Amino acid sequence: MSFVLVDKPRPHVTLITLNRPDRMNAMAFDVMVPFREALEAVSSDNDTRVVILTGAGRGFCSGADLENSGRIPGIKGLTRTSIARRSMEILDDVILGLRRLHQPVIGAINGPAIGGGFCLATATDIRIASDTAYFRAAGINNGLTASELGISYLLPRAIGSSRAFEIMLSGRDVDATEAERIGLVSRVVPGEKLLDDAYRLAERIIGFSRVGVEVTKRLLWSGLEAGSMHSHMDHEGHAQLYVRLTTENFEEAIRARRDGRRPEYRD
Structure with missing residues (x-):
């Protein structure tokens, strides 16, 4: 068994x-x-x-x-x-x-x-x-x-x-x-x-981007251990920039909203 x-x-x-x-x-x-x-x-x-x-x-x-x-x-x-x-x-x-x-x-x-x-x-x-x-x-x-x-x-x-x-x-x-x-x-x-x-x-x-979900989970957990709000906000900012600049997820979200459809994220 x-x-x-x-x-x-x-x-x-x-x-x-x-x-x-x-x-x-x-x-x-x-x-x-x-x-x-x-x-x-x-x-x-x-x-x-x-x-x-x-x-x-x-x-x-x-x-x-x-x-x-x-x-x-x-x-x-x-x-x-x-x-x-x-x-x-x-x-x-x-x-x-x-x-x-x-x-x-x-x-x-x-x-x-x-x-x-x-x-x-x-x-x-x-x-x-x-x-x-x-x-x-x-x-x-x-x-x-x-x-x-x-x-x-x-x-x-x-x-x-x-x-x-x-x-x-x-x-x-x-x-x-x-x-x-x-x-x-x-x-x-x-x-x-x-x-x-x-x-x-x-x-x-599952409808959201893989990287967006995984990084959000990681930041939520690291926020529980953050030494200060300032340092954690710095981590959040860099994570947001990473996703924004290395994927086309944001552009796809805007296109999907304009077209009245669900976004199809590649990352």
Whole structure:
């Protein structure tokens, strides 16, 4: 059985599905290792313009598998401490891999996103949730920290520091309605319409130029780390000049608007 499914349900759209529904797609290494490999492959697939990430069954991802963590590659001869570090590196690679993808990633959050699953959802570029989805920073409930896999960096930037502190320190559930209200997700839709909504958004993004979309994603992420607004605006300006001067996208957009048609971008 393949624990990660990679499909192309629409032109230029790759759908990645975490496929271990009996464990609510828990982050066993039997799932995360092929997931990491799938991200690397999709990033190099130039036919793919948008990636959609979802879970099989009733859950998005329930975080760490507390019963069976699965097989960890390349650990023969290592001590317990070194194995733990290698394990964390695999999970870190998944979170960072989502960010490094050339293509924007839409998280279709079809159900509970708990612990590491919450981190995984937060690492996607855009999140759309089904009405049955909820989010929980579970580590604090298990005698650990709620901070893992980048969530203490990403969540405050997504919803503000006070809300992030409260959610992570209380370990409480955030249902889909609240998630939409506080900006954790872009919108909430009935579960049966979730993928169709994600596909519509993907098709809209695909209609824009490849370079425009890829550079916009990169600048949005780099803006979260910018040392100052001035330096980031400098990066934005150079990126805009690069696209303007090295492509004919702007001219094509003007022609298409004048002709009453959709633009056909070559870059």
